[in-house]
Amino acid sequence: MTNRQRIFTYVAASLGVLVLGWMVLIGGVYLVGGVATVKVVERSEGIDISVPIPMALIHAAAATTEVFFLDDILDEIEIETGGRFSEVAPAVLAIVEILDDVPNGTVLVSVEDGEQRVRVSKERGKFRVVVDSPEVLVDVAVPTRSVERVVRRVVR
Numbered sequence: 001m002t003n004r005q006r007i008f009t010y011v012a013a014s015l016g017v018l019v020l021g022w023m024v025l026i027g028g029v030y031l032v033g034g035v036a037t038v039k040v041v042e043r044s045e046g047i048d049i050s051v052p053i054p055m056a057l058i059h060a061a062a063a064t065t066e067v068f069f070l071d072d073i074l075d076e077i078e079i080e081t082g083g084r085f086s087e088v089a090p091a092v093l094a095i096v097e098i099l100d101d102v103p104n105g106t107v108l109v110s111v112e113d114g115e116q117r118v119r120v121s122k123e124r125g126k127f128r129v130v131v132d133s134p135e136v137l138v139d140v141a142v143p144t145r146s147v148e149r150v151v152r153r154v155v156r
Contacts, residue, residue: 033059034125034143041137055146096151099127100144 001009033055041048077085099108102122109120116133126141 033146033149036126036142036146037140039137039139042135043137044135055143059146059149093148093151096148100148 036053036055036058037050038053039048039050074085081088099122102108104122104124107119107121109118111118117130118132119128119130121128121130122144123141125145126143127147128139128141130140131138
């Protein structure tokens with residue numbers, strides 16, 4: 001094997017390992033927490049934005065900032081709930097666990113007011129909230145297992 005062939009082989013093998021590594025990383029990110037999606041359509045401006053958000057990254061960010069912000073967040077929740085969050089926290093966790101077992105395609109809440117609609121449902125293993133009006137459409141879908149994980153972290 002000539003030097004050129006050897007160098008080409010090393011470069012090709014390195015690129016192969018790099019591509020395989022990225023595939024494993026992306027697969028791992030998906031398996032760990034799934035992917036949340038946020039879609040915003042501003043009809044009057046013609047803006048249509050859709051963003052996939054790997055929940056593994058959200059969980060990692062939450063874990064690193066938890067030390068700094070979790071107590072502040074819990075204090076704010078206590079204030080907003082009139083000091084009763086600690087009383088209802090176990091019920092909130094139980095509800096989230098039960099909702100995880102709800103069959104896909106179940107509409108949890110649906111409200112219509114003229115041309116404006118809000119719908120909360122469980123679809124394909126995700127909680128989905130759709131707010132639809134003549135001006136804007138907002139569609140957010142978050143994996144149920146990620147919602148449960150966040151609630152567990154806050155309730156603990």
